[in-house]
Amino acid sequence: MSTQSTLKNLIFDLGDVIIPIDLTAPVRNFAMLANLSEDEVMAIWKQFDIIGQYETGLVDDTAFRDHVRKLLKNDSWADEVIDTAWNTVLLELPVERVERIKELKQNYRLFLLSNTSPIHIRRVNQMLTSLNQPTLEELFERVFYSYDVRIAKPSPEIYQHVLTEAGLVAKETAFFDDNAANIESAAKLGIQAVRVEPPMTILDYLKDV
Template identity: 85%
Template sequence: MNSVTNTSLLKNLIFDLGDVIIPIDLTAPVRNFAMLANLPEDEVWAVWKQHGLINQYETGLVDDAAFRDHVRRLLKNDTETSDRWADEVIDTAWNTVLLDLPVERIERIKELKQNYRLFLLSNTSPIHIRRVNYILTSLNQPTLEELFERVFYSYDVRLAKPSPEIYQHVLTEAGIVPEETAFFDDNAANIQGAAALGIQAVQVQPPLTILDYLKDV
């Protein structure tokens, strides 16, 4: 679905984070870890996929420390100095996925709080959320937890989009119903997952941004 088709019943808005609120570059962390490890990018991609590390981290199966240790074990050469793979170095490389945050998107979301209940639903990791909140506060904006009535992070709920269970979890926990709810996400599979439950699911597709989809809301 490319727009909200029924605004008359609309009471609740659920937002994805990456490429909806903050632009992202999914290839950037791989490029940076490849440089750190002195490996080809495709080899790093293969390691990620083989071990399912990102999914484990984003669904809370491993914590920050275990994620960093896994990265070191998979990519670090035993002869390299530990400083090169310090926690902050790994965190910085991991956070290169996050691009500049357009403040006007935050301002529009703040306006919408006057008329709608607002929620955030993101497949993400604690390192990313801490960085996004740092970016927001440095721009004199509220944190994600202050901006939204409730935030639902995959690593907290131990579920990930597009699993139907994560959408049902949000509906149940927030006490909202699908027909009064719109969901904005950039991923087609995530949109289909939400739409299957009756949520008005809107795919945010470049060159349009969330601001274009919120004009009539």
């Protein structure tokens, strides 16, 4: 990563960078609710690309829930049941990560870029509020959600969209993500892409920033 004198902008992923996630948890929960195996639920997810459609804005909250009810063959599930199972992907939010990001606002322009869904963003903001922290929209200068942009990482178009919309110079910008493909795609545009890999957390990578 460049020295502080040339680094002006920081872009953060959300899942497993700011908030720890368990990608298998929703599958487990929906499997229990539907009395199916986890493999069966995963196969349905992949066959119909439910997550991809939802996270790129092709379907809204209502259509997503209706798809889940139809494909898992249970018309009686309330919205709250589906939302709760869907949100089990989100683990406890480490408040110290939020505090460090708030400190960085003094010296850098901060942005969020996440492949995500409206249900997840509402839940993360509820968690932040309960911790007396600003919402994501308040914490960052701008947030870029895949369902709003209608493009998902690692597509190069989403990184170019962020650079253009926010008026950023790639070489003056660092991007933190846990996914290797996302990092590789951003780096090809000249962004200083940093992969956050366990057991290290974003706090380790932000020590020298």
